[in-house]
Amino acid sequence: MSTLLTRRSRHAGVALAAVLAFFGAADVQSAQPTALNPLPDAEVRARADTLLAKMTPEEKAGQITQYFNFGDPKEAKRVQDEVAAGRAGSLLFVHDPVELDRLQHIAVEKTRLKIPLLFAFDVIHGLRTIMPVPIAVAASWDPKVAEDGQTVAAAEARAAGLHWTFAPMVDIARDPRWGRIIEGAGEDPYLGSAMAVAQVRGFQGAYIGSPGHVISGPKHFAGYGAAFGGRDYDEVDLSDNELWNTYLPPFKAAIDAGAGNIMSAYMGLNGVPATGNHWLLTDVLRTEWGFKGFVVTDAGAAHDLLTHGLAGSEADAGVRALQAGVDMEMSPPFGTSAFKTLPLSLKEGRITTIEIDNAVRRVLEAKIRMGLFEKPYVDLKQAQRVLTDPQHREVSRAAAERTAVLLRNEGDLLPLDLNKLKSIAVIGPLADSARDTLGPWVFAFDLNETVTVLAGIKAKAGSNVRVDYSPGVSLPVRLNPSIFDTLPAAAATRMQVDDASELPRAVALAQASDVTVLVLGEAQIMIGENASRSSLDLPGRQQELLDAVIATGKPVVVLLMSARPLDLKNSKPGALMVIWYPGTQGGAAVANLLFGEVSPGGKLPYTWPRNIGQIPLPYAHLGSHQPKTTEQRYWNEPNSPLYPFGFGIGYSTFEFSNLKVDRQTLVLGESVPVSVEVRNTGSRVADEVAQLYIHQRFGSSARPVRELKGFQRVTLKPGETRTVQFTLTPAELSYWTAAKRAWVQDETTFDVYVGNSSQAALTTTLEVSKVRR
Numbered sequence: 001m002s003t004l005l006t007r008r009s010r011h012a013g014v015a016l017a018a019v020l021a022f023f024g025a026a027d028v029q030s031a032q033p034t035a036l037n038p039l040p041d042a043e044v045r046a047r048a049d050t051l052l053a054k055m056t057p058e059e060k061a062g063q064i065t066q067y068f069n070f071g072d073p074k075e076a077k078r079v080q081d082e083v084a085a086g087r088a089g090s091l092l093f094v095h096d097p098v099e100l101d102r103l104q105h106i107a108v109e110k111t112r113l114k115i116p117l118l119f120a121f122d123v124i125h126g127l128r129t130i131m132p133v134p135i136a137v138a139a140s141w142d143p144k145v146a147e148d149g150q151t152v153a154a155a156e157a158r159a160a161g162l163h164w165t166f167a168p169m170v171d172i173a174r175d176p177r178w179g180r181i182i183e184g185a186g187e188d189p190y191l192g193s194a195m196a197v198a199q200v201r202g203f204q205g206a207y208i209g210s211p212g213h214v215i216s217g218p219k220h221f222a223g224y225g226a227a228f229g230g231r232d233y234d235e236v237d238l239s240d241n242e243l244w245n246t247y248l249p250p251f252k253a254a255i256d257a258g259a260g261n262i263m264s265a266y267m268g269l270n271g272v273p274a275t276g277n278h279w280l281l282t283d284v285l286r287t288e289w290g291f292k293g294f295v296v297t298d299a300g301a302a303h304d305l306l307t308h309g310l311a312g313s314e315a316d317a318g319v320r321a322l323q324a325g326v327d328m329e330m331s332p333p334f335g336t337s338a339f340k341t342l343p344l345s346l347k348e349g350r351i352t353t354i355e356i357d358n359a360v361r362r363v364l365e366a367k368i369r370m371g372l373f374e375k376p377y378v379d380l381k382q383a384q385r386v387l388t389d390p391q392h393r394e395v396s397r398a399a400a401e402r403t404a405v406l407l408r409n410e411g412d413l414l415p416l417d418l419n420k421l422k423s424i425a426v427i428g429p430l431a432d433s434a435r436d437t438l439g440p441w442v443f444a445f446d447l448n449e450t451v452t453v454l455a456g457i458k459a460k461a462g463s464n465v466r467v468d469y470s471p472g473v474s475l476p477v478r479l480n481p482s483i484f485d486t487l488p489a490a491a492a493t494r495m496q497v498d499d500a501s502e503l504p505r506a507v508a509l510a511q512a513s514d515v516t517v518l519v520l521g522e523a524q525i526m527i528g529e530n531a532s533r534s535s536l537d538l539p540g541r542q543q544e545l546l547d548a549v550i551a552t553g554k555p556v557v558v559l560l561m562s563a564r565p566l567d568l569k570n571s572k573p574g575a576l577m578v579i580w581y582p583g584t585q586g587g588a589a590v591a592n593l594l595f596g597e598v599s600p601g602g603k604l605p606y607t608w609p610r611n612i613g614q615i616p617l618p619y620a621h622l623g624s625h626q627p628k629t630t631e632q633r634y635w636n637e638p639n640s641p642l643y644p645f646g647f648g649i650g651y652s653t654f655e656f657s658n659l660k661v662d663r664q665t666l667v668l669g670e671s672v673p674v675s676v677e678v679r680n681t682g683s684r685v686a687d688e689v690a691q692l693y694i695h696q697r698f699g700s701s702a703r704p705v706r707e708l709k710g711f712q713r714v715t716l717k718p719g720e721t722r723t724v725q726f727t728l729t730p731a732e733l734s735y736w737t738a739a740k741r742a743w744v745q746d747e748t749t750f751d752v753y754v755g756n757s758s759q760a761a762l763t764t765t766l767e768v769s770k771v772r773r
């Protein structure tokens with residue numbers, strides 16, 4: 001993927017610049033090793049082997065076991081005893097710097113071999129400073145947003161004493177019922193790969209052990225996003241075609257970018273549970289892709305080999321996971337550990353010393369590369385300084401501004417002109433909910449640093465414009481509670497109201513105001529892990545609220561706080577903008593967008609169906625019998641999406657012209673530059689995302705009607721024209737075919753499309769032949 005490679009090297013510079021900005025040049029210069037001098041492989045291995053030679057089987061099994069520490073006193077005691085006995089290699093979920101430091105002192109000072117712990121945590125979109133959720137970042141179509149955000153996340157995590165994050169999630173998601181769609185980059189492998197690479201670079205920096213960075217662990221290997229019915233944790237049955245062409249590429253890209261860890265998935269893939277799947281974890285990951293890092297299971301996934309009906313006992317589960325290619329077990333909270341049985345299995349000859357040593361070595365190597373033996377402890381003053389760095393909040397605000405996707409803007413309702421407004425009604429259950437503004441998968445935030453939409457609008461509107469607020473309605477609670485509901489970090493900050501009286505009050509406010517900003521969507525607990533949903537409707541009585549506010553006839557701007565496409569039942573507010581879960585500075589960013597300080601420039605990273613019954617509806621589908629009647633596949637409604645993949649408008653208009661493929665005919669193996677002119681034809685500075693799609697007309701397999709193969713976000717002044725350059729390389733023109741069970745590049749003809757969505761109209765062709773014509 002040479003396009004990605006080019007981007008990657010550019011980002012190395014960005015990452016280093018960001019580090020310099022955060023830590024000051026002097027800190028970076030004095031840090032060892034330097035970017036030019038990472039530890040040599042041979043030295044790392046020799047140091048790991050010296051330690052390995054001293055370890056007992058129990059210490060080895062412990063070294064490749066990771067324990068949860070949620071703070072439950074009894075469990076914390078059990079885990080601490082394991083640490084003190086030298087039988088724990090890693091802990092997850094501890095994130096308080098003081099506690100991390102205390103536990104590290106136990107590991108280093110009390111154990112026989114003084115091996116430090118590797119501390120891991122789900123730093124998914126920020127630790128203290130919360131960035132927009134990952135699907136939002138994908139909607140920016142700007143890998144720099146992803147890299148900058150994860151650079152901040154890494155800086156905070158590392159300063160707090162963490163060494164490793166279980167991120168990015170690079171699972172492709174084509175079913176919005178699946179709650180974890182929020183954690184990834186959406187439906188497309190090319191966009192997903194670009195976001196994966198950027199995040200790995202942001203988290204890890206130039207190499208594993210870079211100052212201010214952590215190990216990145218892309219997950220969940222592999223296919224988790226294709227769970228039956230979008231039901232979290234359910235089985236996955238994927239064709240090889242889908243696996244190779246759609247679900248695996250972001251993992252491959254993340255590994256090529258240097259990711260130091262991979263997490264094996266929970267579910268069964270084609271009948272073989274991912275965590276006991278030798279083909280996946282060894283044949284593909286190590287033999288074919290050359291992955292050099294360590295593999296961790298998802299929580300309790302080794303034990304789950306019993307649940308899946310693969311292993312016959314806990315010991316068998318441990319053996320199968322290890323032999324499939326797992327290096328570390330994330331043992332289930334409060335549960336038994338499959339890897340604890342490994343010493344016995346070793347004694348009984350069911351595993352070999354080489355097998356267990358390979359896993360232990362990989363974990364020790366990660367600790368050596370991270371410099372933990374030299375610097376195991378937390379600098380608490382530095383932690384405090386980094387965690388509260390106001391510059392991090394600026395990065396978060398800028399990111400949120402670039403992630404919003406404007407879907408409707410009738411009569412240029414947006415941007416709102418503060419000089420012409422006297423009153424704004426801000427309505428909706430999510431308009432002033434700080435916790436929901438942050439989204440799921442965050443635990444160490446400070447709500448005092450969080451700006452809600454209401455707060456953002458009030459701050460911007462100043463004293464000349466009256467801002468009234470009503471939640472309108474309450475949001476319902478989940479029928480099936482989530483494990484995350486029980487954590488203090490989930491505590492809702494939403495106002496509970498009596499819908500019967502509040503809804504009419506809200507409508508009256510809308511009636512009495514010049515404009516209404518209606519913030520609707522799903523509470524953060526309704527999306528994420530364990531948050532799949534069988535409906536895309538607005539939860540609770542929000543639809544009723546929406547219809548009633550629109551019926552006032554006053555201008556209505558709907559802001560959707562959501563990470564899945566929602567079904568608004570054909571209601572047509574003047575403007576509709578997806579703001580996702582925009583993070584710590586979400587409200588400030590939203591206000592800047594509403595009042596036109598910046599123009600929305602995000603694009604949908606997934607197809608938005610008209611109706612849940614259309615799912616799955618990827619834009620990259622195959623052509624089939626009677627393509628002309630594709631739109632009439634259902635008798636009751638059109639089959640096209642409501643909004644296509646890649647769609648999003650802004651406060652200006654753009655024109656694409658002069659699409660040129662440098663040479664119309666190529667020889668197999670050659671690359672070709674493609675260029676297009678993009679012109680801002682409106683009257684405001686705004687962003688556009690030039691998107692390149694291809695369609696292979698014939699070949700070894702049928703190929704999708706469109707496939708994204710390049711994109712670039714540009715900012716243009718009114719009247720400005722920019723020539724955007726892409727390169728189509730053999731990587732973009734190749735694919736995996738089930739006909740040959742191999743990667744191929746065919747002699748064929750491609751349609752090339754460039755424009756501002758997956759429905760781009762500007763087109764040309766490209767011929768690929770064996771010999772020069």
Ligand code: NOJ
Binds near residue numbers: 092122219298299529
């Ligand atoms: C389970 C989730 O599937 C995974 O993504 C996460 O990293 C682990 N739990 C640890 O929290």
